[in-house]
Amino acid sequence: MNCTMKDVARVGGVSLGTVSNVLNGIPTVTEKNRQKVLAAIQQLNFSPNYAARTLKTRRSRCIGLIIPDINNPFYSEFARGVEDSVQAMGYNLFLCNSDRNAAKEREYMDALLERMVDGLILFKTHMPVEEVVDFSSRFSIVLVDTGRDINIGCDIIKVDDYLGVQQALEYLWNFNHRRIAMIAGTKDSLSSLDRIRSYNDFFISKKYSLPAPGIQHGHYDWHSGYDCANIILDRENQPTAIIAANDLMAIGAIKAIQERGLSVPDDISVIGYDDIDIASLCTPTLTTIRQPKYKMGEHSVRCLLNRIESRNSGQDIAPIITTLKTEIIVRNSVSFCETNTQRRSV
Amino acid sequence: MNCTMKDVARVGGVSLGTVSNVLNGIPTVTEKNRQKVLAAIQQLNFSPNYAARTLKTRRSRCIGLIIPDINNPFYSEFARGVEDSVQAMGYNLFLCNSDRNAAKEREYMDALLERMVDGLILFKTHMPVEEVVDFSSRFSIVLVDTGRDINIGCDIIKVDDYLGVQQALEYLWNFNHRRIAMIAGTKDSLSSLDRIRSYNDFFISKKYSLPAPGIQHGHYDWHSGYDCANIILDRENQPTAIIAANDLMAIGAIKAIQERGLSVPDDISVIGYDDIDIASLCTPTLTTIRQPKYKMGEHSVRCLLNRIESRNSGQDIAPIITTLKTEIIVRNSVSFCETNTQRRSV
DNA sequence: TTGAAAGCGATACCAG
DNA sequence: CTGGTATCGCTTTCAA
Numbered sequence A, B: 001m002n003c004t005m006k007d008v009a010r011v012g013g014v015s016l017g018t019v020s021n022v023l024n025g026i027p028t029v030t031e032k033n034r035q036k037v038l039a040a041i042q043q044l045n046f047s048p049n050y051a052a053r054t055l056k057t058r059r060s061r062c063i064g065l066i067i068p069d070i071n072n073p074f075y076s077e078f079a080r081g082v083e084d085s086v087q088a089m090g091y092n093l094f095l096c097n098s099d100r101n102a103a104k105e106r107e108y109m110d111a112l113l114e115r116m117v118d119g120l121i122l123f124k125t126h127m128p129v130e131e132v133v134d135f136s137s138r139f140s141i142v143l144v145d146t147g148r149d150i151n152i153g154c155d156i157i158k159v160d161d162y163l164g165v166q167q168a169l170e171y172l173w174n175f176n177h178r179r180i181a182m183i184a185g186t187k188d189s190l191s192s193l194d195r196i197r198s199y200n201d202f203f204i205s206k207k208y209s210l211p212a213p214g215i216q217h218g219h220y221d222w223h224s225g226y227d228c229a230n231i232i233l234d235r236e237n238q239p240t241a242i243i244a245a246n247d248l249m250a251i252g253a254i255k256a257i258q259e260r261g262l263s264v265p266d267d268i269s270v271i272g273y274d275d276i277d278i279a280s281l282c283t284p285t286l287t288t289i290r291q292p293k294y295k296m297g298e299h300s301v302r303c304l305l306n307r308i309e310s311r312n313s314g315q316d317i318a319p320i321i322t323t324l325k326t327e328i329i330v331r332n333s334v335s336f337c338e339t340n341t342q343r344r345s346v
Numbered sequence C: 001t002t003g004a005a006a007g008c009g010a011t012a013c014c015a016g
Numbered sequence D: 001c002t003g004g005t006a007t008c009g010c011t012t013t014c015a016a
Helices: A007-010 A016-023 A032-045 A049-057 A072-086 A100-114 A129-136 A163-175 A190-205 A222-234 A247-259 A293-312 B007-013 B016-023 B033-043 B050-057 B074-089 B103-112 B129-136 B159-175 B190-205 B221-235 B249-260 B293-312
Strands: A062-067 A094-095 A119-123 A140-144 A155-159 A182-186 A214-217 A241-244 A269-274 A288-290 A322-324 A326-327 B062-067 B092-097 B119-124 B138-143 B153-160 B181-186 B216-217 B243-244 B271-272 B289-292 B323-324 B327-329
Touching: A007 A032, A016 A032, A016 B129, A032 A049, A049 B050, A072 A119, A072 A293, A072 B074, A072 B092, A094 A100, A094 A182, A094 B074, A094 B243, A100 A119, A100 A129, A119 A293, A129 A140, A140 A293, A155 A163, A155 A190, A155 A293, A163 A190, A163 A241, A163 A326, A163 B289, A182 A190, A182 A222, A182 A247, A214 A222, A214 B007, A214 B243, A214 B271, A222 B119, A241 A247, A247 A269, A269 B249, A269 B289, A288 B159, A293 A322, A326 B243, B007 B016, B016 B033, B016 B216, B050 B190, B062 B074, B062 B103, B074 B119, B092 B103, B103 B119, B103 B129, B119 B293, B129 B138, B159 B190, B159 B243, B159 B271, B159 B289, B159 B327, B181 B190, B181 B221, B181 B249, B216 B221, B221 B243, B243 B249, B293 B323
Parallel strands: A062 A094, A062 A119, A119 A140, A140 A155, A155 A322, A182 A214, A182 A241, A241 A269, A269 A288, B062 B092, B062 B119, B119 B138, B138 B153, B153 B323, B181 B216, B181 B243, B243 B271, B271 B289
Antiparallel strands: A094 B092, A288 A326, B289 B327
């Protein structure tokens, strides 16, 4: 039960060092002694004390995860990917919700430091760059969707938002949509700016003047999607399609459209972003741009453990920036637009 | 930076013991020495090493949370309640996903034990009772929604499922519904059995023979809600209302109903259970029985920390069983039933 | 190959 | 009230 390696050594009739060697798989132990140790461990139901091990080795086999909010389906799926990978590698995970709040982030970072976590996955940091740099000198950090274009020696993982918006617009374009409005994210976020740039570039590349309904900025919750859609729909020149920066806002937009007695997709098409679970449950089911949330989580862990590994063995590998691809998921919230031209078979 | 209390003692010109006393808020330190220590801490940017403290005190100020799946909105909201409370009390949280799998649960329990967590919140354990008892002798455990009626010295937190179903049925009854079908949970779960008992009791208390469409058992995901609804709708004697064991299955049922060209709530009313975020986003918005998920998380932490406290001070308080209340959230998936009798003003 | 002994960084006791 | 010291359980030299 509550016993130590010393007890194991005594019962097994070997020394403490030998027990340690067996536990750590060091091959210099004779088979006879191995067996003695294993038997003693079994008999005493021994399990090692991580605090002691951590104190000595300065490695805890724990990592920290800081995300804005675990109760947001986007982040919970990411977190699931992280946790599964971490677990598979024999690590454990500290969960921290930052609420997009720099002070809370800091507090967690300090706590994780004191707990000697081996590394940290930081999703959407809100701290000033210098501070992140400062922390990153003290433990390995992987930055996910940094929100700003920082390059500070940390590994960075992001999603190709430029591509995602191109995929959405190309799809709508092929369905004959031209007047396409956008409900974007907050202006301070890098991924949001990427998407807006992509939106503008698209129409330029099609040699088409920018659609009148234009861009509205929301806050990623469904209320703001609802509000933005209402502003857009109040304009004279109504869009035939709306593209939203996340699924929740897309669903809010659908609500706004339906409340006006219009139909999605018959009157107005809507396309979302993220592909959270709700997307296949709402009515109509939502055509959307999938972000590889779970895979992103797995990849973050892989990156982080590599970095920890390399840091431990002294050789510092160069920081890696990974950009993951999006994918369009076709469901029922987009249909052929008959307003602009003659109907075309699809 | 990377310095110890010894360094602080040296720089501050005091002894190690004094530094420790300051850090632990022991009031016997003179103000002059306090200041010296504080200044030294500041100057060195010292932060304590939790591994060492844990090793010595056998307390880590960490707790573990084992839930089936963080990516399920029901559990993620619960987890959010847990994490917020834990954080407020100066603890940190290990997140573990059991996937309703006893072997995984065990593995996590062992890991948490080695990490010397001060306690554990275990949501829906799938291990045999004796095993839980065994573990509970080694650290404080709070059991949430145990799934079986076990009484083993642990604190237990559950939701009054009997009440919840009564609330739903009473509401439907007042809207003139009589033929009410139920999509229940799996048969092995206690809360599921409670709900079925409540369903049966209700009709007995109303002196009404049990409705023909009866009960179907699902698996809590929306596909199984869809399948169960189809089985129910294929029967000769169609229900006028369906009550589901969670919101996801309710939404699946709504899909099945709509695919048959029927309307919710005009033709068939549906009522859910849980009140997850999606409930207010789907079409129609879902009338449902709210479980106080976040509050349950907070309460679990309060219970656990009390128990840890009492265990540390030697006095063992009796295990506490808390039953939280449900609440009906009225939205748009239920309407007055005109089939059975004359229309009645509501 | 194995065993003895020196820490890791804190806490807590006891003497002064 | 303070300072010295043993101790928590493990890893890691270093001799033997």
